[in-house]
Amino acid sequence: MRLPDTVTGLAFALLGIAAVLVARGFPAPGGQAVGPALFPTIVGTIMAAAGLIVAGRALFDRNRRALRIEDWMRRPGTLVAIAIVPAGIATYALLAPLVGTIVVGAAVVFAMALAWRERVGAALLAGAVASVALYAFFVMALRVPLPAGPIELWFQ
């Protein structure tokens, strides 16, 4: 997503300033030269300065880039294909501990495959095979206790 440099520069500058402000609340070093606040303050200051220069340069640049609608933003299909990536991750994080890895994993793969223009049958198959295979690999070969639900308990 292309944004004007003024926006990204300012956002990073604000993050740097916030880091410096939070670091002011850190305790002073007891009898030592350096405390926990020193590094965040230095890094936050450099970040704020660099961010402000990025933003300032863009502000005074005559042929600067304004917020532009890019080609892919006009295509709803592409927007869904992009959004499905973070949405899929969030869905897993929220639902897997309740319903289990296999069901949520299969649903995420299925939805993303559809959004990426796969046929329904292939998407269903990919979801089922991928989630069962990955679950088996991580649980049996690597012995990771992945979030389990009714299906996984039934397997055991």
Place this chain on the structure above:
Amino acid sequence: MTTFWDALHVVLSPEIAAVMFLAAVFGLFVGATPGLTATMATALLVPITFFMPPVAAIGAIVTCSAMAIFAGDIPAALLRIPGTPASAAYTDETFALNRKGRLDLALGTNMTASALGGIFGTIVLVFAAPQLADFALSFSSVEYFWLALLGLSCATLVSIGSPLKGIVSLCFGLLLSMIGLDVVMGFPRFTFGSMDLQGGVSLIAVLIGAFAVAELMRKATNLGRPLPVPPPIRGSILKGQARVLWQHRKGLARGSVLGTLIGALPGAGADIAAWISYAVAKRFSRTPEKFGTGHVEGVVEASASNNAALSGAYIPALVFGIPGDSITAIVIGVLLIKGLTPGPTVFTSSPDLIAAVYVVFFLANFLMVPLGIAAIHLGRRILMIRPGVLYPLILLFCVIGAFATNNAVFDVWVMLVIGVVVWIMEANGYAAAPMVLGLVLGRVVEETFVNSMIKSNGSLLIFFERPLSAVLGVVTLLVWAYPVVVLLCRNLRHASPDTSSRAS
């Protein structure tokens, strides 16, 4: 020498050999798939290597990344789409060879030159690393502070895009490294009361977010038509290779040397090495006009260079713990998680591990020929895999991988946030590599600084007291001054025509 044979014995044990073989297949597959990078292959491997002993983990990463860098050449020659950024420099050249009907020559040269470049880089690693490590034993926290700072500074300077944005990206990584209990007093910084953040941000989650999730989102912005099916390869791939390599032996040697050096430079990796070597090959060629028309000369030099860079990057990584590129940044992260701090002491305390790394490197580059031939023949099939099936699978692998290392849903959230942030950052010219380097080296910089200050009772002079530290300090300051000087020179040059026109 006995250590070497012991190491060979360890590496050739069935488990590690199997791990390396599977990693090689995985690396060839990921490298040959356009849009998936060698760094992404490595990041995806990390959650699995987490459960392996150190030698197996390094073996998997080295083999996988070497194969991926070579395999990136396959779609470049077949379809003019580089499989990894490291192949971009000579994509037009190998595709032109393909159009001339010499696909076998293009890919054969890619493969043999890659293997030889990788072996050369490994030989340099074997001889240079122990010498450097011996020298580095006399380093104190001050020298390490300067080295880490120098590594970070170089990384922003040579990063793709503007150095200013590189600095912003680096600072972001450094701030991420400060989350959690601080090194001086154990005070929780930037945790906002969250228990999950007390131990710091999970490096693996950040790596997968930055190198895999962000890539998936970028891939989604240009979901195109399916790739055309490339023609099958006719003729033997190795036929006539010896003659070609002998004919261009100078370029092969130059590419290998330059690649190793560029790889050893912090921040510059295989892709920059390939670009520079291709340009150097053209500059010193007797027939520069043939470049770009399907001429094999530049391909030899640049193919050797990018694989040599991969080995070269391990020199500063193993000796000083300063990564030479994003892949070695990941390796250092993996070693740290395993409780091994890369540095000169590793060479004396675990020589078996170091010897195993050498053996792994040699084996990986030798394996490249037989497995490479198989991959070249299967390359067409890899390109026929439908993105709608492949990419969702990668997403699920990312999610489960991020969860698996700490069994924490929290890490999945970290991966999500970093993935979205890096996607936005990269679209706006902020490279991700400085951020990852900042996250890996942030603690080193702070710890060495604090230790030095405690030693000196708060006097900053300690950083310039010893001759070695003074030299390193001055070099670092010069690296900082360089962009400022360039900027001033440019402004002066811009200003001078104005004044002259006004004077006239």
